[in-house]
Amino acid sequence: MSVYTTVSDAELTVWLNDYSLGELQELQGIASGIENTNYFVTTSNGRFVLTLFEKLRADELPFYLNLMAHLARHGIPCPAPMANRHNQFLGVLKDKPACIVSRLSGKSTTAPTLAHCAAMGAMLGQMHIAGQSFSQIMPNPRGGAWRMATAPQVRPFINTGQAALLDSEIALHAQRNYSLLPQGLIHADLFRDNVLLEGERVGGLIDFYFACTDALLYDVAITVNDWCMRPDGILDTTQAQTFLRAYHTVRPLQDSEHQAWPLMLRQAALRFWLSRLFDKYLPRDGELIHAHDPAHFERILKNHIDTSQAVWI
Ligand SMILES: Nc1ncnc2c1ncn2[C@@H]1O[C@H](COP(=O)(O)OP(=O)(O)OP(=O)(O)O)[C@@H](O)[C@H]1O
Ligand SMILES: N[C@@H](CCO)C(=O)O
Known part of the structure; x- marks a missing residue:
């Protein structure tokens, strides 16, 4: 994900009012990737990743979000989508469909053993x-x-x-x-x-x-x-x-x-x-x-x- 759509601290703070994730502490754009806009988000409740979907439409997204929730429930280490106060995984931010998921630990490698x-x-x-x-x-x-x-x-x-x-x-x-x-x-x-x-x-x-x-x-x-x-x-x-x-x-x-x-x-x-x-x-x-x-x-x-x-x- 590259940063195609810019989100400010103030905009995210307002958006997070719809979630129970605590206070925004840090927002950092992620430069890698080519499909979506992504940010690392730290709140008083933990570490998350915010995604704004640049190509996928809102009606296409429940499949992916439900899938991640399903796999996470089965013990596959994948991002778990966070639900908002309306119990929905999907929101809208800067006129783009958006979600916030758990941030996983670890690092990718270019030289696998x-x-x-x-x-x-x-x-x-x-x-x-x-x-x-x-x-x-x-x-x-x-x-x-x-x-x-x-x-x-x-x-x-x-x-x-x-x-x-x-x-x-x-x-x-x-x-x-x-x-x-x-x-x-x-x-x-x-x-x-x-x-x-x-x-x-x-x-x-x-x-x-x-x-x-x-x-x-x-x-x-x-x-x-x-x-x-x-x-x-x-x-x-x-x-x-x-x-x-x-x-x-x-x-x-x-x-x-x-x-x-x-x-x-x-x-x-x-x-x-x-x-x-x-x-x-x-x-x-x-x-x-x-x-x-x-x-x-x-x-x-x-x-x-x-x-x-x-x-x-
Ligand atoms: N849930 C997560 N936990 C930890 N790090 C994450 C998470 N989601 C994304 N990242 C970080 O953000 C980077 C880019 O994410 P991602 O690959 O999902 O973007 P993308 O735009 O869909 O990119 P592409 O399709 O080009 O791979 C990852 O390499 C990783 O460092
Ligand atoms: N993994 C893809 C990019 C994103 O889908 C590639 O390396 O071309």
Whole structure:
């Protein structure tokens, strides 16, 4: 989250009158992230994170807030939304939908160890199992229809080789039916910067605003593509196998998932190549914006295509 919308101490103090969180002590904008406006908030009752939603509409938000509340209730370390005096998680601040959630402890890492990969694999399996009892459904907003709609918008900015790669990968996944794979609640953006670590333990999963209902294996692929990736865009075999084995111990992977794994890794790489191209060439105005490098996921995608056998458990 970058700071797109500025909130003053005075504005937040008025807004907090609707909550039972005590007196505002400190308000600090958070520069990282690209989707929402976020602030660390300290009150006399504790430490929280305030989010103003820049893209998601108020009618879309109950899914995410109810989901975080559900997972937190099941013991998954994720932000717990705070209810206001009307018992609602969602409010409005500066004309934007807004919420305030518990602040988790820990720090993200850019250099995960094997122990971190194992802890993440197990945590993702646990989150998928806890998600099975969450009854709300959310089709993937970054699925096939989004790919089809977004590709033409970025095509003017990329070269012909890149456009050919983009088109052929989009066509490939459009022909596949992944709906027979185990489905459920997925985070869909569980990159290293969305996980807070305390030593070797996973202390917090954050940023659930791409969560949706899709193939569980797709979530595994998204996560492995970030956590177990060498800087040159080639999977670290040992890390990937460690991750997958830890996940498999919690939620056993099926033969159908083994078959689909190489294509899932490609679909996951394609999604972030495309969104990064979009964010780079069609950015929104904001005070502190940090766009990610699309070339990284272009390399990952090409390497997955060149690798006939992807690492498995
Ligand atoms: N509940 C929380 N507890 C502790 N820290 C948090 C919490 N929520 C957010 N943060 C901090 O804020 C940073 C950015 O948050 P987040 O990733 O949710 O933003 P975002 O705009 O949705 O970004 P992006 O989609 O680019 O990842 C995190 O890296 C983390 O340091
Ligand atoms: N995790 C995404 C950004 C936010 O969704 C990326 O690295 O491109």
